[in-house]
Amino acid sequence: MIHSFIFSPSGTTAKVAKTFINSLGSEAKTYDFTVKESDNIDIISDSDIAVFAMPVYAGRIPALAAKRLNAVSGTGQKAVVIVVYGNCDYDDALLELGDIVTERGFRVIAAGAFIAQHCIFPKVATGRPDAGDEKKLSAFADEVNHIIAVGGSLDLNSIKGNRPYKKGAVVPMHPDVDKQKCNSCGSCASQCPTGAIDMQNPKLTDGKKCMMCCRCINMCPSDARHLGGLLYKVAGWKFVKDNSRRLEPEWFV
Numbered sequence: 569m570i571h572s573f574i575f576s577p578s579g580t581t582a583k584v585a586k587t588f589i590n591s592l593g594s595e596a597k598t599y600d601f602t603v604k605e606s607d608n609i610d611i612i613s614d615s616d617i618a619v620f621a622m623p624v625y626a627g628r629i630p631a632l633a634a635k636r637l638n639a640v641s642g643t644g645q646k647a648v649v650i651v652v653y654g655n656c657d658y659d660d661a662l663l664e665l666g667d668i669v670t671e672r673g674f675r676v677i678a679a680g681a682f683i684a685q686h687c688i689f690p691k692v693a694t695g696r697p698d699a700g701d702e703k704k705l706s707a708f709a710d711e712v713n714h715i716i717a718v719g720g721s722l723d724l725n726s727i728k729g730n731r732p733y734k735k736g737a738v739v740p741m742h743p744d745v746d747k748q749k750c751n752s753c754g755s756c757a758s759q760c761p762t763g764a765i766d767m768q769n770p771k772l773t774d775g776k777k778c779m780m781c782c783r784c785i786n787m788c789p790s791d792a793r794h795l796g797g798l799l800y801k802v803a804g805w806k807f808v809k810d811n812s813r814r815l816e817p818e819w820f821v
């Protein structure tokens with residue numbers, strides 16, 4: 569049995585994790601930590617495998633995701649850690665996730681960094697994960713199944729990244745609301761991972777709480793939330809130009 573722990577505001581990390589787990593071919597239970605901690609986590613038996621999948625924010629695991637992982641603990645069960653990033657760099661995020669999961673009592677057997685469409689600048693890695701990524705996820709799953717069969721642990725120091733980890737950073741923007749299109753249905757507010765959107769008046773966003781995860785843009789049934797403004801356009805032009813080469817998944821076993 570696989571227990572997967574996911575944080576995926578714009579859905580790509582969940583997609584990568586699902587493809588990987590399907591390739592592993594075992595029965596799976598998923599706990600989604602995106603909006604809140606999962607409160608009914610089953611006891612993980614010694615023969616179960618835990619899969620932890622998180623996106624990369626500024627080269628790190630999102631601080632909120634790391635905090636929510638405090639709800640999970642193991643007693644030496646095997647774990648696979650996966651990070652998903654937007655074709656720029658994953659810096660220290662995979663190493664950080666390996667360290668967190670080890671601290672939570674699991675034994676990391678494999679770690680992988682996969683690429684997805686950038687949620688802030690969707691012209692970067694558009695459409696990924698794609699068929700090429702799916703093949704790599706399947707190859708990674710084959711290697712993981714082999715390790716599960718023959719045994720073994722991963723030396724965390726073999727994962728790309730440095731300790732101390734790079735300093736986290738925030739993106740100084742938040743999605744705008746088109747007041748004509750917004751009908752205050754509240755989907756965005758109820759789905760915001762940080763509670764940054766006012767429940768009574770969803771047209772209001774607390775810029776200090778918003779982590780720019782773009783979930784509200786993806787969730788809005790009226791297409792009323794979007795990124796725009798001069799800073800976004802100017803930064804985006806350079807960002808897309810600098811990050812348009814195709815990076816490939818990497819893994820460590």
Ligand SMILES: Cc1cc2nc3c(=O)[nH]c(=O)nc-3n(C[C@H](O)[C@H](O)[C@H](O)COP(=O)(O)O)c2cc1C
Nearest residue numbers: 576577578579580581623625626627654656657687
């Ligand atoms: C605040 C923020 C910071 C990000 N930082 C990075 C980064 O350092 N490197 C990168 O390649 N992608 C970065 N991304 C892009 C995400 O890692 C990428 O879009 C990922 O697929 C999002 O996962 P999700 O769809 O599960 O939310 C960042 C996205 C956000 C919202």
